[in-house]
Amino acid sequence: FGERATTTDIKMxxxxxxxxxxxxxxxxxxxxxxxDHEGHDHDExxxxxxDCFHGDxxxxxxxxxxxxxxxxxxGDRVLAADAAGLxxxxxxxxxxxxxxxxxxxxxxxxxxSGKQVSATPNxxxxxxxxxxxxxxxxxxxxxxxxxxxxxxxxxVAKTTKQGVYxxxxxxxxxxxxxxxxSPYAHAHGLVHAxxxxxxxxxxxxxxVLATTAAESLNxxxxxxxxxxLAAAAALSAAIQPLQK
Numbered sequence: 756f757g758e759r760a761t762t763t764d765i766k767m768x769x770x771x772x773x774x775x776x777x778x779x780x781x782x783x784x785x786x787x788x789x790x791d792h793e794g795h796d797h798d799e800x801x802x803x804x805x806d807c808f809h810g811d812x813x814x815x816x817x818x819x820x821x822x823x824x825x826x827x828x829x830g831d832r833v834l835a836a837d838a839a840g841l842x843x844x845x846x847x848x849x850x851x852x853x854x855x856x857x858x859x860x861x862x863x864x865x866x867x868s869g870k871q872v873s874a875t876p877n878x879x880x881x882x883x884x885x886x887x888x889x890x891x892x893x894x895x896x897x898x899x900x901x902x903x904x905x906x907x908x909x910x911v912a913k914t915t916k917q918g919v920y921x922x923x924x925x926x927x928x929x930x931x932x933x934x935x936x937s938p939y940a941h942a943h944g945l946v947h948a949x950x951x952x953x954x955x956x957x958x959x960x961x962x963v964l965a966t967t968a969a970e971s972l973n974x975x976x977x978x979x980x981x982x983x984l985a986a987a988a989a990l991s992a993a994i995q996p997l998q999k
Contacts, residue, residue, distance in 0.1 A: 806940030810918035835926035
């Protein structure tokens, strides 16, 4: 048992070092990440740490069964999508949030087809032209990509619910309630690259990623990243008048 404990300790220390390196990386590239969504204005919403779907929203398992995000586990094979929007079943390598009842603002996006998904303000949805838009920026007649192709938004309602969840797979995008969306908020490309660390760790020590320690450390890194983006936005706002 002593040898097993030692091996686990080594794995945890390695995981900690990898995630801390990622945190430093997020701070270093925060300025570049501020331009990840050119054309989108920054406001107070950009500084919120909400980046999830509601726990009742579902993903499709390879078995054909729909499963709420609140019940998804590492190792589940769920419907996901690549950058081009092509769907495939992919393993869940990390769940950034454990079971929770966190209060959050959600935008309930209803499509003309009847599909509906609830996302927090800064969560990124995939538009029909391939761009990413914040959930709070989606409006009636917006066009979003789904498993059935391009679909028009019928209505958007702002509400408050409890429970925030998302899932990271080997693919770049997640399919939630039939809607293709980013698993992330803010800088999609940067955060997707950060989670490549988790994808690599999943191949060698998946059990570590399922621990509360990994979840807590990941949330800490995410908090650092959000603060880096906020600082970058403030710096950009301060520099712009000087450049005119």
